[in-house]
Amino acid sequence: MPNIPLAERLRPRTLDEYIGQEHLVGRNGVFRKFFETGNVPSFILWGPPGVGKTTLAKIVATQLERPFFTLSAVTSGVKEVRDVIESAKRQRFFDAKPPFLFIDEIHRFNKSQQDSLLGAVEQGVVTLIGATTENPSFEVISPLLSRCQVYTLHPMEDADLQRLLDRALTTDAELRARDIEVRETAALFKFSGGDARKLLNILEILVGASEGKITLTDRYVTECLQQNIALYDKNGEQHYDVISAFIKSVRGSDPNAAIYYLARMLAGGEEPRFIARRLVILASEDIGLANPNALLLANACFDTVHKIGMPEARITLAETTIYLATSPKSNSAYMAINRALAQVGHDTNNRPVPLHLRNAPTRLMEREGYGKGYKYAHDYEGNFAELEFMPQGLEGTRFYEPNTGNAQEAKIAERIHALWKEKYR
Structure with a gap:
């Protein structure tokens, strides 16, 4: 089926097919014990994009043969949560194990949406599986977090990416039909940034960029991706390193580096409101009382970005980024509340x-x-x-x-x- 993306065609169906995250799925990993005992607590999978959070959730439900409900925090509200919970209640019989409720991007749920989950999780109506790229300590309400185990997933190592590349080239029918020679992988793995889905998306772009034999070299990968950067990164799945570098550049009072990393995120399709939200946090945490106007500007930036969207929002984001980066810094209020707490x-x-x-x-x-x-x-x-x-x-x-x-x-x-x-x- 040529219209199905390569990443979906190669999605693992069992734990043995799953690549990476050995600390969770290895011989003594906790997920192996889930299948041995059948006892699975509510849990949250925390890690960067493309490391297998959704896949791991589906494997758990499939191998344990339990119903699997899915909600996206981007499109679902309290009503959708309650509808799914009612459906889960109707499907549960006697002492059967509760169905799984998978919520992708659970950090995007607001407090009322998360509150609506509490009762069902407490009463065992559903076993919650959340997936998030954000630190759950800051994004998930305490009552819900206390009822969930948190498992951290890491970016894929080069060895994992190599295994994935080999599997793609040897098992996917469409790739096998092409004459593909791999001479170098350094650039391919660098652009993938530890993201399995991104690796497969890039591979599709490389294969689709020409006809006949394809020789993968670092030069070919770099030249091809420079022409298609919006394609392979259009979902805004920037590696955490870029976000971290942006925050630290603003904190470190380097407007040039901050603008560079801002451009990296925008070019990759990062959600502008996500960046604006980080600027509000920076204004409070790192500038604070040294320049209280910074928080006012950051809030105005967030509102403006929400109202006008891209491409004009890039100007507002740039203005605020430069202002915060060049502002005097103080974390005294941040430290004061931490000491008091x-x-x-x-x-x-x-x-x-x-x-x-x-x-x-x-x-x-x-x-x-x-x-x-x-x-x-x-x-x-x-x-x-x-x-x-x-x-x-x-x-x-x-x-x-x-x-x-x-x-x-x-x-x-x-x-x-x-x-x-x-x-x-």
Whole structure:
């Protein structure tokens, strides 16, 4: 069937056909144990594109002979989730194992969509399998994440790509019908970036670019892909390295490198809103109080990109990227909330809020001393009244450390010192 893409024609149907991820599917891998015991917890597969997340999910369902429902987080809402759950309930009989519910790109589900899954997962109506290219710790709500095992998939090694290439050339009927000689693979594997699907997409482009005998050399691969970059990368499946380099270039105040990596992502078809979202995070995490306007611009960028789309969005993204890269940097707010969360996380005292900071809406609370001694700041000179706001035992604790290396926070540090004298030195 010539219209079926090569990647789909070569999709593994069993674990023995699956290439890569030996830590999961090898002899002692956890997925082998799934098939031995039949007991499969809800789990999330986390890894870059094209490493076999969807394939692995389908293999689990097929080999265990259990119903397999699929939802895409891009096109499904709460209604679709509930419809699938109801269908799963109707198909389950007596003590049969629950069907699988596979959600691709689960990180794109918002909180209400993820909340709608909780009950079904808790009650064992379905066994959830999620796939994501994003860190689940940040993208999946805690109640759902706590009920799932997370398995990390890695980019494919060159040896894995070589096995995949050999299999394609020897088992696919369409490729066998062509006279293909492989002399060099360095460029082919480099452009694939550890992505199996991308390797097969590139192979299709190379084969379709000419008739007759095909000799795969590094030069031929490079020249062919330079003419077809939009084709082989049109789904925006950029390797995490490019995204990471973009973020670190902005953080490192190099506008030229940042723009270069932005161009790499846009040329590869990366979703512009994904990039804009990263810029909002950068404005908060890495620029912060050194230049609060950065967050305003990043938010405006996100809204603008959402409204106008490509190709015009490239200008807004470029403007914001350069602004953030050349802005002074401070992660003081980021560090402050992390320190405070660490304190709250290990502090088992459940420290009571000081009485003078509590409201007294009833006479009983007033008699108990709620609100007694509170000083309304605006009644005092400079709108400041010295008062203890920390719970007992945390007096004088510092979570926020101003970065005095930039002018904005140097002023903040001066004001804190002027108000609180030695308390927060």
